[in-house]
Amino acid sequence: MIDGVELSALRQIHHPKGDIYHALKETDAVFNGFGEAYFSFVKSGEIKGWKKHTKMVLNLVVPQGAVKFVIYDDRAGSKTQGQFMNVELSPSNYQRITVQPNLWVAFQGMTSGDNMLLNIASIAHDPSESRNAELGAFDYCWS
Numbered sequence: 001m002i003d004g005v006e007l008s009a010l011r012q013i014h015h016p017k018g019d020i021y022h023a024l025k026e027t028d029a030v031f032n033g034f035g036e037a038y039f040s041f042v043k044s045g046e047i048k049g050w051k052k053h054t055k056m057v058l059n060l061v062v063p064q065g066a067v068k069f070v071i072y073d074d075r076a077g078s079k080t081q082g083q084f085m086n087v088e089l090s091p092s093n094y095q096r097i098t099v100q101p102n103l104w105v106a107f108q109g110m111t112s113g114d115n116m117l118l119n120i121a122s123i124a125h126d127p128s129e130s131r132n133a134e135l136g137a138f139d140y141c142w143s
Contacts, residue, residue, distance in 0.1 A: 021061070021094065035122050038119055041116050044115065047142060051131070053130045056122055056126075058098065058119055060098075064091070066115060070084060072106075072140065074104065090111075104133065106140075
């Protein structure tokens with residue numbers, strides 16, 4: 001586990017007329033405020049990233065499809081500096097991954113069709129508080 005990343009099991013309520021998937025409550029220990037919520041889709045096999053937020057806390061859930069998240073820690077002095085962490089989230093592994101600022105994140109669609117994630121971000125989008133890097137910037141094997 002990377003320092004600054006937390007996985008939280010989430011509740012699913014199955015109902016014959018349609019299921020309910022919990023995501024985040026203000027009473028959750030990882031709640032760091034609300035800035036915006038958005039959905040992102042990633043096609044099967046495609047990879048989005050690397051991105052590092054300097055202020056935003058990410059709260060990521062996957063209610064449809066499957067998404068593999070990879071987090072990389074390049075923070076000087078961190079006890080997990082130089083380490084990667086990966087986790088695949090889906091309705092069958094329904095958890096929330098909370099990522100603190102200054103960690104690199106990339107993600108890959110793992111199933112055919114739509115792979116959808118929800119990010120409940122602690123602050124509204126601000127392009128000046130994030131950095132991007134090419135996929136080859138870090139020594140991670142995606143296959």
